[in-house]
Amino acid sequence: MTELGGDNGLYYDDLRIGQRFTSKTHVVDEEQIKAFARQFDPQPFHLDSEAAKDTLFSGLVGSGWHTAAITMRLLVEGGLPVAGGIVGAGGELKWPNPTRPGDTLQVESEVLDLRPSQSRPDRGVAIVLSLTRNQRNEVVQRLTAKLIVRRRVRIMRRSAPGVIIYLFIGRD
């Protein structure tokens, strides 16, 4: 990587612990649940409403990975407005309740921690908790993600191998 492009989102330096963000909503229907399952999680409780009745879930439910993917879409489309995009190194994931057909999902995120990178002055790590809830306010996913977020610096030039000059980018 050489230079980091400009962006309207928030940089690491703009984030504060306790800061919160709310996404728009997404309605999950039966066809979406089955389409995701056919591609990535072909199990009866995600594929077949009749067969799902006799399973642990007593009915059709979305794959947890589908809930995770929808959550990501909601974060990318304004739910977590970080500069340069949402880049995750990993995280902790819980699905306390299943997503069911007809559910309206929304994600609320909170910055839990911020750590500047020791080795790379152009980035920091943000720990962000994202709770995905349905219309009954039940949590269907609890994600604590470790995100790599750009700092307000720009790499100017590499004057010699291993030497990089950084320039601070002022706040608008």
Add this chain to the structure above:
Amino acid sequence: MTELGGDNGLYYDDLRIGQRFTSKTHVVDEEQIKAFARQFDPQPFHLDSEAAKDTLFSGLVGSGWHTAAITMRLLVEGGLPVAGGIVGAGGELKWPNPTRPGDTLQVESEVLDLRPSQSRPDRGVAIVLSLTRNQRNEVVQRLTAKLIVRRRVRIMRRSAPGVIIYLFIGRD
């Protein structure tokens, strides 16, 4: 839930700590990466090979959630043969390396821990580590999942509210 149907897979009682499983392989191409991104993670480094060159990744990479979804498919299709299907309550997820177009992914899983349910004699919790590797043997995903696995018991009848009689299912 009333009764748990029969299945050819492994029950909780058949699992052992240290047991390992290997999935088949899956080749990820550029079109799959872009299709997943269009639906769930529409960011330049997942959507556009040209634009991706100037990002953190220096080229097109798959969404981490795409890697997770492919991993699930490989687990469901023989990579983790548990009875009644793979039901996850959550887990810990790391993406040490990105998935790139042309990568061949394969998942190796290991049972790390086993805990019978205290309240439900018909199930147990298995902690399973699943490492997804590419053809260069680099780990693209490290998933430590908490799975709900059926025990070799069958609910016989509810003789009174709160009273359930369980029957042990013999090994074939």
